[in-house]
Amino acid sequence: MGKLKTPIWESVKISLSSLRANKLRSILTLIGVIIGVTSIITMVSLISGFNKLVADQLATLGSTTFIVEKFGIILSDDDWFDAMKRKDLTLADYQAIAAGCSECEEVAIQKASNRKVKYGREHFSRVPIVGITPNYMKVVALDDIVDKGQGRVITEFENDHRRQVAILGPELVDKFFPMLDPIGKKVRIGGIDFTVVGVPKKRGSFLGDNQDRFAAIPFSVYQKYFSNKLEPWEGLQFYIKAKDYPSMEKAQDQVRAILRARRHVPYHDKDDFGMYTAETLMDLFKKVTTGISFTLVGIVSISLLVGGIVIMNIMLVSVTERTREVGVRKALGARRRSILLQFLIEAVTLAVAGGTAGILLGVLLAKVISWTTPIPAAIEPWSIIAGLLVSTGVGVFFGVFPAAKAARLDPIEALRYE
Amino acid sequence: MLIHIRNLWKTYDMGQAVQVQALRGVDLDIERGEYLAIMGPSGSGKSTLMNLVGCLDTPTEGTYELNGRMVSQLSDDELAYIRNKEIGFVFQTFNLLARATALHNVELPLIYNGTPASERKKKAQQALAAVDLTDRSHHKPNELSGGQRQRVAIARALVNSPSIILADEPTGNLDSATGAEIMQLFDRLSKQGHTIILVTHEHDIAAYAERSVHLRDGKIEKDERRAA
Structure with a gap:
């Protein structure tokens, strides 16, 4: 017994022509899948863009640097109440670490609070003022950023001799000195005069934190003028750079031992201070975005499910409408397989067309969001492939039932169908 | 012998143990090249016989040999193969695909046996020429008259050079003048050697x-030949 072979391409042509015959219906059918795939692409782009941005920012901290502070990473209210009861880190702690940590290359201090900054009649209220030891700039690579800007960094000499000098954020400079050279000008910070010595390059915002709106002054000067108004969350922060990557862990252990001894932490108790690295922060951030991703997968799945059901519904309508056509095709020698393929390809074509439109829309949306908001977008090639695969899958899954129904039609009944 | 039918029965289950015997033991032989009419009032079983002869259905009992092949117990897909190869259908309501051109409609049977596109087009054009519709090949059914539509359907039935052309009330939807034209076309095809039922x-x-074969109550009542 010979076999009838219908090339797949013929089935594709038949399917396309019937989709063209119902353009509006085909497009409306696609909306569910379009929305689903658009959300996949947009969300994946934004999350991965965000991850990259965070990774870039944390990279400035470097892989050999860690931060020690009273609070550490706070994940719950309980953490917060516990941390509030802790002792502040002191200058004596700093000296002990600087003297006792052999694996540490640099131990820097940062302390911050908000003050009013004024020049002439212009002013900013609540500008973050950071008091820093000069090596802090090296640890967080602020020295490079000032190099790319104007002027110079704060020197050890200036810190030792309590010189009232400041590095001024570019946003403040733009407002105070729109036409003038800011270097050497005097601004008032918290009521004290400071001479501007350096201006860093513009960096923009990071996670809603404006990195161009700050002023850095020598730690000694900060202690002298601003430290008496201490608020409980304004302890010292230590930025510590280990000698190299292999000595990271040893350096952290040394610092931990020194602080635990100085703060009399019992042997079995947890640290009463926080210590974290760029990696810790990145891991934490990834944990958060992974959580968001899973939620989004759920939402996207629902819209794809709805999209698939719409496709199935319209395919069932289409099969019923074309019962007679199926009868004619069967009378002319179409096998079950040919009819099945015809309707299945139709469903898959619908779904893939929706998927393609969704990909284009998703890429466009991600671009528009990254142009109009500070949220960056990185289009991931795998998400485009996933979009195509998922939409094909939806087409096959929800197309099989209507197609099988058409293929099973009895030719006599089908020919008689009105 | 082209068609050899012996003791053909068809029983339909109507549910709740009710059975309808549409055919009750039909014997029928048809030679190649014959021009035959199956007649009978509604309910006589002529549609059932046509469905069986057209390989759209299988009998409950009995044997049907078509062109030397026993076709009474084949699967759906095997029947599809036979329909494609051996049978050209002409329906009362034409049953053309509304979206497709005359040419594409005629090509359909060829698509289902995998004939290459160029050969398909050529064969379809030839079939349309045989029914004098060469100049209408790119028109869609709604741009054609009833008679032209039926001629497209006849071209479609011819295109695969089937053993039999099976026409079910081919003039039922046409006025008498157009009907006569269609019947003249069948006459011509018969003279060319086609077997027509x-x-x-x-x-x-x-x-x-x-x-003409007359059916009544599922049996052949009369089988008469017109004097030549």
């Missing part, structure tokens, strides 16, 4: 055929 309840249509 008409299913009709109209005597003047059956009169075109050389032989």
